[in-house]
Amino acid sequence: MLSGVVFPQTEIGPDRQSIRDYAQAVEGLGYSHLVAYDHVLGADPARRPEWRGYTYRDQFHEPFVLFGYLAALTSLELVTGVMILPQRQTALVAKQAAEVDVLSGGKLRLGIGVGWNPVEYEALGMDFHRRGRIVEEQIELLRLLWSQEIVTYHGQFHTVNEAGINPLPIHRSIPIWTGGRADVLLRRTARLADGWFPLGRPNEQMQQAIQQLRVYLQEVGRDPATFGIEAQINARDGNLDEWLRQTQQWQALGATHICFNTMGAGFTTLAQHLEAIRRYKEALP
Numbered sequence: 025m026l027s028g029v030v031f032p033q034t035e036i037g038p039d040r041q042s043i044r045d046y047a048q049a050v051e052g053l054g055y056s057h058l059v060a061y062d063h064v065l066g067a068d069p070a071r072r073p074e075w076r077g078y079t080y081r082d083q084f085h086e087p088f089v090l091f092g093y094l095a096a097l098t099s100l101e102l103v104t105g106v107m108i109l110p111q112r113q114t115a116l117v118a119k120q121a122a123e124v125d126v127l128s129g130g131k132l133r134l135g136i137g138v139g140w141n142p143v144e145y146e147a148l149g150m151d152f153h154r155r156g157r158i159v160e161e162q163i164e165l166l167r168l169l170w171s172q173e174i175v176t177y178h179g180q181f182h183t184v185n186e187a188g189i190n191p192l193p194i195h196r197s198i199p200i201w202t203g204g205r206a207d208v209l210l211r212r213t214a215r216l217a218d219g220w221f222p223l224g225r226p227n228e229q230m231q232q233a234i235q236q237l238r239v240y241l242q243e244v245g246r247d248p249a250t251f252g253i254e255a256q257i258n259a260r261d262g263n264l265d266e267w268l269r270q271t272q273q274w275q276a277l278g279a280t281h282i283c284f285n286t287m288g289a290g291f292t293t294l295a296q297h298l299e300a301i302r303r304y305k306e307a308l309p
Contacts, residue, residue, distance in 0.1 A: 025275050027308060028057035028103070029301050030256065030285035031090075034082045040093070042294050043085070047098045049298050053305045057101035057133070058094070059254075059283045060087045062108055067143040077141065088120040095128035102132050105221055105254070105283070106203040108139035110155035111148045114162045114182055118169040119189045121198055130194035135221055135254075136163075137203040156208065157181075163200055163216050171196045201252065205233055214240035219252025219280075226255065226273035234277055254281035259289035259300050267304055 029050050036042055050058055066080035078084075091102040102124065109117065125132040138155040139145070145152035161179045168175045169184075170193050177184040202213045203221035213220050214237060224230050238248040255274040257267050271282055284304050286297045 025271075025279055026056045026281045027305065028055050028059055028101070028254075028281065028283040030105070030283050030287065031058050031060040031085075032285075032287045032291075032297050033061050033084050034078075035287055035291065035297070036294065038083065043090070043093070044097055046294060046298065047094050047100065050301065051098045051100050053302055055100070055301070055305060057103050057281070057283070058098075059103040059105035059135070060085070060090060062087050062104055062106065063141070063144065064108075064111070065144045065147050067141070088124055091124045091132065092127055095124060095131075099129070100131070102128055103201075103254075103283075104133075104135045106135040106137035106201075108141075108144065109136040109162050110138055110158040111145045111150045111152075114165050115169065115184065115189070117162075118166050121166075122170060122189055122191060122193045125193040125198055126191050132193075133199045133201060133219075134166075135201040135203055154181075156212075160212060160216060166200065167197065170198055199252075201254065207236070210237045211240050213237065214246065215244050219254060221254050221256075225261075226270055226277055231277055248278075252281060253277075253279045254283060255279040257282060257284050257304070259284065259286045259291075259304075264303055264307055268307055271308065 036046060047058060061084065063078055063084045066078050066082050067075060069075035069079050087104045087107060094102060121132060121134055138159050142152040151158065158181050161181050165177055165182050168177060169189050172188060174186055174188045175184050176186050199218040201219035201221060202209065202217040203223060205223050210233065220237065222230060222233065241248045241251055257270050274282060284301055286300045291297050291300065
């Protein structure tokens with residue numbers, strides 16, 4: 025099981041030297057990958073009393089720009105976990121992802137989701153209510169743009185006439201993973217994705233979700249043994265013993281990757297984040 029970290033988006037701050045030091049420490053500790061969350065805009069909850077979630081006060085580095093910087097500093101696999109794909113223009117995502125893939129030596133993994141925040145969709149001029157239908161077409165078009173020099177595509181939401189991106193990804197493809205647990209998402213994941221980010225803890229409900237995903241994979245003729253699953257351990261959920269207990273549970277459920285998230289654990293300095301990821305990595309079997 026490969027181990028990585030969740031980049032502490034909301035807590036690391038804007039200093040580029042801190043970002044560099046963090047990423048290089050992650051690599052030096054022997055982690056294989058770094059996962060970054062994605063949000064473009066944060067809402068002001070002052071006039072939204074029902075608002076739950078991130079706000080304009082929460083800092084998010086833009087993943088593609090961040091990864092372009094990190095690609096020059098480390099050899100880590102760079103993972104979006106997840107990028108809200110339907111609120112972004114598909115051809116532009118294809119171009120940006122291909123560029124990061126080239127700069128990182130083919131070490132980009134594109135985790136995608138449909139999101140929950142209509143404020144972002146509205147500001148970006150995209151359709152929040154049809155995002156589930158749009159994302160399936162986006163996946164198809166991304167793979168065409170990454171694999172072919174010239175693409176012609178006429179879909180319900182996209183039109184490309186004899187055009188292509190340059191440079192193409194190193195391997196003419198980029199892994200696409202999805203996040204979420206709704207049944208419609210599990211079916212879409214089985215049909216279209218290369219891997220899955222489960223949301224939740226390694227409990228009985230998660231075991232059922234994984235079993236259902238494996239059924240859906242078999243129904244579309246895919247081998248569950250070749251399908252990736254990236255679980256997450258949260259530092260705020262107890263101490264080192266609890267982190268390791270959950271890690272073992274995830275491994276028993278068939279996770280192929282694990283990432284350690286230090287956000288929300290009360291850490292106030294970069295050194296505290298680094299100490300937590302050091303303790304976790306050194307305790308892994």
